Amino acid sequence: MGDMGDPPKKKRLVSLCVGCGNQIHDQYILRVSPDLEWHAACLKCAECSQYLDESCTCFVRDGKTYCKRDYIRLYGIKCAKCNIGFSKNDFVMRARSKVYHIECFRCVACSRQLIPGDEFALREDGLFCRADHDVVERASLGSGDPLSPLHPARPLQMAAEPISARQPALRPHVHKQPEKTTRVRTVLNEKQLHTLRTCYNANPRPDALMKEQLVEMTGLSPRVIRVWFQNKRCKDKKKSILMKQLQQQQPNDKTNIQGMTGTPMVAASPERHDGGIQANPVEVQSYQPPWKVLSDFALQSDIDQPAFQQLVRANRPGRRLSF
Incomplete structure (x- = not known):
């Protein structure tokens, strides 16, 4: 019963030194990318025997390790005329x-x-x-x-x-088999599309400041925003060219768009309409309210007096006043 409760023990993987081929039992292991492991005493330059640890750069060529100085001296690019290497400032x-x-x-x-x-x-x-x-x-x-x-x-x-x-x-060329590159496709959500389309309708060619604001508003990279606007302008241009071609290809000056056939018409200059419709003359009367009399009543008399009330009743539509 006691054995069943004990957790299973994991086997420790054995590391082999690339330099001497023996197992590594040291406390520290020097690992060289991608999966090469060494004893600390075995990892040294094949030319000058300098020990290579985490404080220096290690180069591997044809199974041999080199320090940076010897690797550049042996395999670095040299001048085709004087056969001397280049410094980083040349x-x-x-x-x-x-x-x-x-x-x-x-x-x-x-x-x-x-x-x-x-x-x-x-x-x-x-x-x-x-x-x-x-x-x-x-x-x-x-x-x-x-x-x-x-x-x-x-x-x-x-x-x-x-x-x-x-x-x-x-840098020295490393011959590799050509690998097929995979393009990363960015998928935009509805909010991002709405923001980009709104800006495009206002200005199809935004300046750098507007693009920076779009980066903050949408969370997209500047490259994605630039490519989106380029593609949008290209699509609209193709659409416009296609519409012009369709209009030019229709015979007999007929236009056929999505199953709807019509004849294009041109608006002429406006003309005077002399129709035969007879209309009865309308009598138009003008009426000017007696503002002076109303003003006098408001300044000199009380609006509750019978004279003012008579004036208001007389001023209703359908009745005439005579002074």
Whole structure:
């Protein structure tokens, strides 16, 4: 009975050191992403034997571990001219897959530094400015070595602006199988749609301030709001073009929209209506109330006096007063 009440004991997973292959019984385990585990004494640089712990960066290449300095020295991108690496503050020039220091980006024939906007050609023996490239091409043609499909003329390139050596494009490439990306679709609720549509009806192209207010009101990201307005304008434009095309394609100037057929009409200028309807003349009489007499009664007499009451009764519709 006592055994049935005891909770089952979980087996402790055994960790194996990648460096020596033995089990790790130490209190601390050094784990390298994604699932590599090491003894603290086994994790060190394969070049300089520096111990790699949580205070430094560890790089793994071909099953070997390196410190940051040796990894950049061995596998980092280097200048194609001087074969020296780049610091994080350097600006570099690119020619296809090769990278150069700005001062190393020169023509190998005339040593002229190539600046952004200059045309150049990248040949097997280095960079050539356009003038020297043309000289080399003419010399190869004059030597009886015509250009063939196997050795076509090298296309000229235009030098671009220098870029920072810290950009991700300059990091060592890791070849991976292309993965299918999944687009994240944002679903809007009724309140968000109502807010966006109300703003769109007032202004289809809101400014930055209005977009910031929409972000606060709807809780959506600025990108989602920008894309929604772009899609809405595109849909309305397509709808307008489709309506115009439908109106132009209908024969005999007839318009047929959703099963309703009608003939378009144009409003003319207004004309005087001289109908044959005979109407009896109406006698219109004007009546001006005796305001002066009423004013005199109000200022000089009591409104309960018989004379004032007689004046009020005489002023009722259907009766005339004579003074």
